[in-house]
Amino acid sequence: xxxxxxxxxxxxxxxxxxxxxxxxxxxxxxxxxxxxxxxxxxxxxxxxxxxxxxxxxxxxxxxxxxxxxxxxxxxxxxxxxxxxxxxxxxxxxxxxxxxxxxxxxxxxxxxxxxxxxxxxxxxxxxxxxxxxxxxxxxxxxxxxxxxxxxxxxxxxxxxxxxxxxxxxxxxxxxxxxxxxxxxxxxxxxxxxxxxxxxxxxxxxxxxxxxxxxxxxxxxxxxxxxxxxxxxxxxxxxxxxxxxxxxxxxxxxxxxxxxxxxxxxxxxxxxxxxxxxxxxxxxxxxxxxxxxxxxxxxxxxxxxxxxxxxxxxxxxxxxxxxxxxxxxxx
Amino acid sequence: xxxxxxxxxxxxxxxxxxxxxxxxxxxxxxxxxxxxxxxxxxxxxxxxxxxxxxxxxxxxxxxxxxxxxxxxxxxxxxxxxxxxxxxxxxxxxxxxxxxxxxxxxxxxxxxxxxxxxxxxxxxxxxxxxxxxxxxxxxxxxxxxxxxxxxxxxxxxxxxxxxxxxxxxxxxxxxxxxxxxxxxxxxxxxxxxxxxxxxxxxxxxxxxxxxxxxxxxxxxxxxxxxxxxxxxxxxxxxxxxxxxxxxxxxxxxxxxxxxxxxxxxxxxxxxxxxxxxxxxxxxxxxxxxxxxxxxxxxxxxxxxxxxxxxxxxxxxxxxxxxxxxxxxxxx
Numbered sequence: 001x002x003x004x005x006x007x008x009x010x011x012x013x014x015x016x017x018x019x020x021x022x023x024x025x026x027x028x029x030x031x032x033x034x035x036x037x038x039x040x041x042x043x044x045x046x047x048x049x050x051x052x053x054x055x056x057x058x059x060x061x062x063x064x065x066x067x068x069x070x071x072x073x074x075x076x077x078x079x080x081x082x083x084x085x086x087x088x089x090x091x092x093x094x095x096x097x098x099x100x101x102x103x104x105x106x107x108x109x110x111x112x113x114x115x116x117x118x119x120x121x122x123x124x125x126x127x128x129x130x131x132x133x134x135x136x137x138x139x140x141x142x143x144x145x146x147x148x149x150x151x152x153x154x155x156x157x158x159x160x161x162x163x164x165x166x167x168x169x170x171x172x173x174x175x176x177x178x179x180x181x182x183x184x185x186x187x188x189x190x191x192x193x194x195x196x197x198x199x200x201x202x203x204x205x206x207x208x209x210x211x212x213x214x215x216x217x218x219x220x221x222x223x224x225x226x227x228x229x230x231x232x233x234x235x236x237x238x239x240x241x242x243x244x245x246x247x248x249x250x251x252x253x254x255x256x257x258x259x260x261x262x263x264x265x266x267x268x269x270x271x272x273x274x275x276x277x278x279x280x281x282x283x284x285x286x287x288x289x290x291x292x293x294x295x296x297x298x299x300x301x302x303x304x305x306x307x308x309x310x311x312x313x314x315x316x317x318x319x320x321x322x323x324x325x326x327x328x329x
Numbered sequence: 330x331x332x333x334x335x336x337x338x339x340x341x342x343x344x345x346x347x348x349x350x351x352x353x354x355x356x357x358x359x360x361x362x363x364x365x366x367x368x369x370x371x372x373x374x375x376x377x378x379x380x381x382x383x384x385x386x387x388x389x390x391x392x393x394x395x396x397x398x399x400x401x402x403x404x405x406x407x408x409x410x411x412x413x414x415x416x417x418x419x420x421x422x423x424x425x426x427x428x429x430x431x432x433x434x435x436x437x438x439x440x441x442x443x444x445x446x447x448x449x450x451x452x453x454x455x456x457x458x459x460x461x462x463x464x465x466x467x468x469x470x471x472x473x474x475x476x477x478x479x480x481x482x483x484x485x486x487x488x489x490x491x492x493x494x495x496x497x498x499x500x501x502x503x504x505x506x507x508x509x510x511x512x513x514x515x516x517x518x519x520x521x522x523x524x525x526x527x528x529x530x531x532x533x534x535x536x537x538x539x540x541x542x543x544x545x546x547x548x549x550x551x552x553x554x555x556x557x558x559x560x561x562x563x564x565x566x567x568x569x570x571x572x573x574x575x576x577x578x579x580x581x582x583x584x585x586x587x588x589x590x591x592x593x594x595x596x597x598x599x600x601x602x603x604x605x606x607x608x609x610x611x612x613x614x615x616x617x618x619x620x621x622x623x624x625x626x627x628x629x630x631x632x633x634x635x636x637x638x639x640x641x642x643x644x645x646x647x648x649x650x651x652x653x654x655x656x657x658x659x
Contacts, residue, residue: 144548145548146435146548150548153545153548154545157545158545161407161490161545179550180549180550181548181549183549183564184549184550184563184564184565185563186560186563186564189563210550210551211543211550211553212543212545213550214540214541216482216483216486216487216490217483217512218482219473219474219479220473220509220510220512220513221480221509221513221539222539222540224540233513234513234514234518235512235513235515236513245631287348302364307587
């Protein structure tokens with residue numbers, strides 16, 4: 001019982017081989033691009049490691065790099081095989097190589113498709129990790145004298161300027177945190193004492209944001225203190241003012257950025273189609289072997305036996321090997 | 330009489346042809362490099378054109394671009410000539426072109442050298458241009474409602490943030506310009522009116538700087554208003570506070586940035602110039618092939634002509650010994 005049989009006259013075989021050669025080179029380039037993207041993603045994730053709580057999300061770029069390299073190798077060999085395919089004299093030397101080749105390629109193609117799915121699944125984990133990381137970053141913003149946290153201020157400022165964002169969810173996160181260190185608060189001032197007394201935890205909270213939240217596109221000089229107080233500034237309305245500070249939260253900005261990088265992985269689909277075409281070519285050429293007239297019409301198929309039997313055929317040697325190694329000691 | 334006759338076996342000629350082909354492509358590559366360096370410099374200058382008062386500096390990248398293009402053409406042509414001058418039949422085609430081509434090559438090499446030197450000498454003009462450009466940009470910082478100047482605020486802010494600089498020579502330049510637009514000044518407030526009256530030209534000057542001057546390295550939140558007033562802020566001394574604002578002036582920052590780019594480009598162009606000269610000196614075979622062949626070619630031509638003349642004479646009626654032989658004896 002043969003799976004997906006197709007007839008292949010000589011011209012069709014030639015066309016298949018030629019098309020496959022071009023396709024395999026495109027897929028090899030796509031594999032190289034996937035590897036590069038994996039490297040870029042990993043570098044970018046490491047750059048912002050301080051605002052991420054855990055490194056679970058690193059599994060995506062690691063898989064991408066592995067898959068990119070594998071795809072490069074697979075498609076390179078596919079190109080070489082189909083170059084030799086139409087020559088009945090050169091094709092037989094690939095025969096012993098083809099069975100394990102198909103097994104490994106199928107495995108890596110499945111892995112590639114899995115990584116595409118994984119990058120979407122990881123979005124939730126990334127968002128969570130960023131939420132906790134950013135919350136800590138904002139909380140420790142003022143601790144520029146505490147070892148281990150002294151760079152948080154600089155990191156958060158740079159992050160907000162680079163990604164054009166403010167706070168965790170939005171700029172109001174800064175209203176709930178004391179981001180001015182006690183070293184720079186005049187405790188003899190009445191204003192400071194009132195504020196601290198009015199807060200349950202004794203924190204100095206104000207409706208102001210750090211300067212890194214300021215938007216350069218604003219037509220007026222930046223208003224970063226007393227943001228919600230319309231009367232403190234001339235010709236200012238807090239509800240309608242959109243350009244003064246960045247309105248987007250840094251969590252959203254970072255997730256957007258990383259998902260954009262991860263979405264460029266669709267090229268993995270190419271390798272799947274290369275493998276299907278190659279299988280047809282191989283089976284069609286096998287029928288030609290040994291024939292005097294190489295231009296006859298042959299049949300190509302995907303699987304000689306049914307799906308279940310083919311899987312058993314591949315799994316049995318592995319099972320035998322593991323059985324043997326278990327028996328030895 | 331053939332002067333300096335050089336005989337080439339077939340294998341040697343092939344090797345020579347291969348070497349010349351390789352050198353030809355390397356030369357074309359250097360032309361492409363020159364072109365791309367010029368293009369890169371032009372893009373960099375274009376990016377900051379709003380803070381440069383005149384665009385005359387553009388002649389440096391333009392010169393590099395044209396030199397690069399001309400280099401590609403010349404080297405490509407030269408390679409073709411060299412390749413074909415081993416083949417005597419094709420060489421005749423190029424004979425007329427060779428002399429002007431050599432003149433062009435010398436002129437082009439001179440241009441490359443001038444281009445490299447210009448990259449080093451541009452500094453003064455650049456400094457002047459940046460000084461005027463930045464002064465104007467700071468003056469029009471507040472004019473976000475005037476068409477043609479509405480993006481200057483954003484440009485200056487992004488510049489100061491990216492290059493980590495403040496003002497023209499330093500942050501004090503902001504104290505001499507009104508950088509807050511009248512639209513956002515409450516003219517009914519006594520404080521504002523006092524300030525305006527105290528200034529001769531009626532400008533609202535203050536000892537404050539825009540937020541983009543704030544340094545990210547400061548351990549404390551940025552102090553941008555009343556910068557010189559120690560009593561306005563707790564635990565603050567204006568003279569000893571180094572990390573609050575960026576200390577470097579933007580003129581210096583931009584000058585350093587462009588000087589380093591142009592120095593690297595100048596160095597690469599000089600290396601290319603040296604390489605080209607070594608190429609011409611170390612490979613005299615090509616031109617000398619020409620002169621060698623020309624002499625022997627003239628010789629060959631003359632001898633060929635003589636042979637042809639004699640050939641004609643050979644078959645003249647009175648010289649042919651077999652002319653009277655009967656067909657029967659053949």
